[in-house]
Amino acid sequence: MRLRFPPYDVFKELFDPILEDLHGGYKPSDEHKPDLNPDNLQDGDDLAPNYVLSSQVRSGHSIRASASPHVPHCSRGEHGAREQLAVELRRAWTWPATWPVLALKSMTQAEQQQLIDDHFLFDEPLSPLLLASGMARDWPDAPDIWHSDSKIFLVWVNEEEHLRVISVQKGGNMKEVFPWFCNGLAQIETLFKSKNYEFMWNPHLGYILTCPSNLGTGLRAGVHIKLPHLGKHETFPKVLKRLRLQKRGTGGVDTAALGGVFEVSNADRLGFSEVELVQVVVDGVKLLIEMEQRLEQGWAIDDLVPAQK
Template sequence: MEQIDPDALTQLEEEYGKFMNTNSHSLLKKHLTQEVFDKVKHRVTAEGATLHDCIRSGLANPDSNIGLYAADTESYILFQELFDPVIDEYHGGFGPSETHPKSDFGDPSDLGDLNELGDYVLSTRVRCARSIEGYPFNPLLTSDQYTELEQDVEYALENLEGDLGGKYRSLSEISSEEQEELLQRHLLFKQGDRFLEAAGASRFWPEGRGIFLNNDNTLVVWVNEEDHMRIISMQYGGHIGEVYDRFVRAVTILSDNLPMSSSERLGFLSFCPTNLGTSIRASVHIHLPLLGRDRKTLEDTAAKFNLQVRGTSGEHSEAEDYVFDISNRRRLGITEIEALKEMCNGIKEIIQLESRMEEGSSQSRKQSH
């Protein structure tokens, strides 16, 4: 096994020592004990990834929740003494002897519309991350590999037809004004996320990066943002069945035309360990003015269904006007359709709770008059 360069090892040891003296509550700090650190600090993957490549974002950002990224697919194996306990804890129990089930997208028509009780859900999206075999992840991608990978994905996107058909454009072809407009509409990713930048995900920007949009902007594919690909299906309202159907058809076609990185144990492999397994994040933007004032009840209800609550501008953002982004937290150890159903059941429970609170508030106002 290749060993880390002595100077690089000295830097890693110094940064690790400083980090362990911070007030971080990240899973990185919790699980990268001195024993684990000493065991894996010398290792280097065949692509050249070191432990430092995997943890440098967490070292630079002690306020990270996770603090850990895989620099290539082999990182999950070579640094498993660190990755395995982080994966186990984040995904709610997935031990080192467990394996991810085979894909099962199920029947999208079973999911229906989440807004049966009223127009609480403003928009719905289902997305997944995909990595292309033969390429490392962001920290190790060369400038040429970024460009080559973009071309591979662009060719595959030409197979999307009918309601899935659209156009791919490189970021360098899109004006700053149009990029800002797409950002405001939550259609485009942006540079500047400090967690990703520290992880080495923003090098050579905007080279090799771009966006595919179908003709009615309900299918989006991001190229070389955090992962090689982000495939996103979305629309206004709460009809999760329609959104998921479009997503499944697009993912199936792209998977038929590109070799996706996966492992028998961890399912689809991604840059961040939170996106392993199905790699699916099904989410809604939902207006909850009453539960929004009772954040503990909202969080407790979401937790029962393994849901994550955050602001509408993504992780680490605040909710505005009591509009929340709520999504499934578990992606590993369950099938795609199981992840979707867990999310749907949780959202329905939250809507019912908000509805009951509205009725109680209305009755209180009547009685006060």
């Protein structure tokens, strides 16, 4: 049964063709297929650390019956209620036992900047689109971050999504990063249900997030990877497209690569499971490294250019 979720049902005639085009032919009759079992990921523990600087898996999640931070009618009270819920969840957390909670409003500027520089914290919204929607009107009153002592697992509260769940660590061991994400998200969902909350989800669209491009898994699995030769090669955009990957600068969307270092991540969200998307990144990154090594030696890479996945 397809659960109703405005606006995708109310404006179905408008959104269905948009989503089909945006998500590679995903049809109105298709059903999303989740898979958050990290044991199903093949390999991923041997991405060369002299190329892969860090590995990350992240996704946003929306709380059912709570207004999106983007919409103009989202009140200060709703921001505060989500913040309080997150604090209660953290207190009930049992895996692992110690979790610092950092309220943005109580941090010093230096503490905020250090977390931003380490890619652990979101910055103040500056986009005209986000500002026009009112997302920053209560800043920094309700956004929070909580994380494990090692900072391999983090939860952002009241950023662009109600919650953003992140697992990240230095190096190329996606086989370690992904289980933290899966297990942490599972415990969050269990705690939510114990307090009569749930994430927005339906069988057709998967997780419902703020942006239609993130429907389904909402998942971005990615690496910061050094590709100084391949990054300048004329075939690089074509290779990424065929591997169903995308690139951006390490500072996030609309930023340039510095020193030949890119963030490379999955291009798809809907129509593929979480495991499938992480697998795409693992397999694709291995090929990108092989191509970079060829170019370092001055060799051609034409025979390594893949067919379209």
